[in-house]
Amino acid sequence: MCGGKKGFTLIELLVVISIIALLIAILLPSLNLARAQGRRVACGSNLRNLGLALVSYIDDNDQWLPPAEPRDKSDETSEDNWYLNRGFLARMDVKPQRDADDNILGPPADRTVLTCPSHRDPTMTRDESPVFPPAQRPYALSYMMNGTWRLSNRGGILGNRRRVSEFHRPFDTLALCDGNGYYSARAVVLYEACPAVNFEYRHRDSINLLFLDGHTGAMIEKDVPMGREECYTYFWSEKK
DSSP states (O other), rough: OOOOOOOOOHHHHHHHHHHHHHHHHHHHHHHHHHHHHHHHHHHHHHHHHHHHHHHHHHHHHHTOOOOOSSSSTTTTOTTGGGGGGGHHHTTTOOOOOOOOOEEEEESSSSOOTTTTTTTTTTBSSSSSSSSOOOOSSSSOOOOEEEEEEEEETTTSOOSSSOBBBGOSSSSSSSSEEEBBBBBBBBEEOSSSSSSHHHHHHHHHHSSEETTTTTTTEEEEEGSOOSGGGGGTTTTTOOOO
C-alpha cells in the first residue's frame, strides 16, 4: 500500500501566514525609515550641487550675490527671481522652459536638482494649508533662497545688492533651504513668518539647509532663528 504525501494542515498554514505578517510588521518601519533617510541624503546632495552653482556664480560675478527676487516681487518673469536667473540655472545644468521669444518661463516641470525627493508635488506652491492654499504652477521647485540678505521692498530689510565678502561668517548664513511658496513669496524665505509657514520640514520634522559657504546642514523648527529681532543675525543677514 502506497502512502500519500502529507500536506500542510490549516493550522500550520495559518501559523506560517502569521509569522510572515509579524516579520513584515517588524521590518516595514525600518524599510520606511531607510527610504526616508535615502530621500533626505538625496535632498542634501541637491543642495550641495546648488551650493557649487552658487559659489561659481559668485566667483564669476565679482563676488556679488545673486538677487533673490526683483524689487517688484509681483514680477513673475524677472530674472531677478533666482530660479529664473539663466546664469545660475546654467551652472546647475538645468534647462529652463522658454517661450517663442526665448524668455525664460521657469525651471522644468519634471524633477531636477531643484526638487526635493520628499516633496510630494513640487509643481504645487505648497502642500495643503488653511492659511496659504496651494496653487498649481508650470514648473517644479522645492527650495527657497534667503531673501533677507538682499531685498528692496520689504520692511526693515536692506535694499542693495551685497558681496559675499560682506559676510564675516558665511558658514552660519542661510543660502537656500527646503520650502514652499505662495503668491507674495514664491521662492524666498524671510526672517519673520517664513520659518513657521514657508519653511518645509520634510525630513522627519527637520529641514535641510545650504549655507553661504557651500556646506549643508539640518535643523528642527525650534532651533531656526525666527522673528524681527533675529533679522540681523549671522543666520539671516548680519548687517544693519
